[in-house]
Amino acid sequence: xxxxxxxxxxxxxxxxxxxxxxxxxxxxxxxxxxxxxxxxxxxxxxxxxxxxxxxxxxxxxxxxxxxxxxxxxxxxxxxxxxxxxxxxxxxxxxxxxxxxx
Amino acid sequence: xxxxxxxxxxxxxxxxxxxxxxxxxxxxxxxxxxxxxxxxxxxxxxxxxxxxxxxxxxxxxxxxxxxxxxxxxxxxxxxxxxxxxxxxxxxxxxxxxxxxx
DNA sequence: AATATTGTTCGTACATTTGCGAACAATACA
DNA sequence: TGTATTGTTCGCAAATGTACGAACAATATT
Numbered sequence: 001x002x003x004x005x006x007x008x009x010x011x012x013x014x015x016x017x018x019x020x021x022x023x024x025x026x027x028x029x030x031x032x033x034x035x036x037x038x039x040x041x042x043x044x045x046x047x048x049x050x051x052x053x054x055x056x057x058x059x060x061x062x063x064x065x066x067x068x069x070x071x072x073x074x075x076x077x078x079x080x081x082x083x084x085x086x087x088x089x090x091x092x093x094x095x096x097x098x099x100x101x
Numbered sequence: 102x103x104x105x106x107x108x109x110x111x112x113x114x115x116x117x118x119x120x121x122x123x124x125x126x127x128x129x130x131x132x133x134x135x136x137x138x139x140x141x142x143x144x145x146x147x148x149x150x151x152x153x154x155x156x157x158x159x160x161x162x163x164x165x166x167x168x169x170x171x172x173x174x175x176x177x178x179x180x181x182x183x184x185x186x187x188x189x190x191x192x193x194x195x196x197x198x199x200x201x202x
Numbered sequence: 203a204a205t206a207t208t209g210t211t212c213g214t215a216c217a218t219t220t221g222c223g224a225a226c227a228a229t230a231c232a
Numbered sequence: 233t234g235t236a237t238t239g240t241t242c243g244c245a246a247a248t249g250t251a252c253g254a255a256c257a258a259t260a261t262t
Contacts, residue, residue, distance in 0.1 A: 009153040010128040014135075018128045025123030026250085027111040030200060034115075037201045044209060052110045057251050059210055064249095077259050078208035089201060096197050099131060100138045100190060127220085145239060158221050160240055165219095179229050179238040204262080211256070219248070226241070232234085 017099055020092040023068035028053060029061050033084065036071060042081045118200055121193040124169035129154060130162050134185065137172060143182045 010018075024030060028051060035047055044062065048055040062082060065071045069088040074081040111119075125131060129152060136148055145163065149156040163183060166172045170189040175182040 010132060014128050014131045018126055018131050021122045021124075021131075022126030023122075024197070024200075025119055025126045027115050027119045028250095030115045030119050030122075031111060033200055045207090048209090053250090054252055055209070056211080056253075060250080063210090075209095077257090078206095080209065084201065093198060096125070097194060099125075099134055100185065129220095146237090149239095154220090155222055156239070157223075157241080161220075164240090176239095179227095179236095181239065206261075207259085209257090212254085214252085215250100217248100217250075220246085222244090224242085227239085229237085231236075 013095060013098065016091075017095040019068055020070065020088075020095060023065055023070055024092075026061065028058070029065055032058070032061060032065065033070065036082055036084050042083060044080050044082065114196060114199065117192075118196040120169055121171065121189075121196060124166055124171055125193075127162065129159070130166055133159070133162060133166065134171065137183055137185050143184060145181050145183065 024033075031051060032047060035050060036042055044055070044058065048058050051058060053061075062071065062073070066073060069085055070092065071082050072085050074083060125134075132152060133148060136151060137143055145156070145159065149159050152159060154162075163172065163174070167174060171186055171193065172183050173186050175184060
């Protein structure tokens with residue numbers, strides 16, 4: 001007998017808004033997004049120089065932003081150039097504004 | 102000898118944006134904000150009826166939203182009427198929009 | 203083939219978050 | 233004074249998040 005799954009209680013918009021918000025919910029990730037947006041610093045290594053955390057930690061934060069769809073990586077070894085996913089960023093802003101109409 | 106504290110690496114805006122975002126980073130809390138905004142359901146008990154979590158869990162989520170400054174509670178025992186903190190909600194939206202200019 | 207550069211993954215440790223039911227507090231009512 | 237009603241707090245368990253250095257992978261350079 002099938003019990004109503006938890007994901008049925010929330011709309012896709014609610015889940016998506018929460019997902020985006022969670023990804024933004026750390027100062028390092030906010031800073032990463034701003035660095036990416038400034039265009040002067042799209043490479044992982046450049047960010048590691050700017051931010052007060054280990055590069056492995058930055059890798060994790062980059063992954064979370066990537067999984068949330070807020071950024072995308074352009075791999076040309078040995079460097080990786082990260083960019084903001086403009087479409088999803090717009091979507092995120094739209095959802096946030098939409099939460100309270 | 103004073104070592105640079107971690108909070109010095111991020112601006113107040115970055116910290117505040119991350120704080121708001123973190124508070125929004127859960128479907129239940131998104132739903133709570135929307136229920137509050139709909140005005141038909143400002144009491145804790147009403148939310149407990151709508152949401153698929155225990156009332157004690159809702160209490161925790163309400164506290165997190167309150168601590169983040171996104172809502173405020175109007176206590177008239179035995180009920181508590183929660184309302185959105187409009188000023189901070191505006192600030193949050195402003196900060197989110199401001200993150201990427 | 204060695205070496206250097208860039209970034210990810212792994213292993214570990216610790217803190218925070220999420221969730222529940224039980225117990226508690228505070229008021230209103232019988 | 234019982235007894236509902238409404239929410240919060242407590243105690244616990246499990247999951248997730250944060251952070252680091254070491255090890256690894258992939259390429260470019262010597």
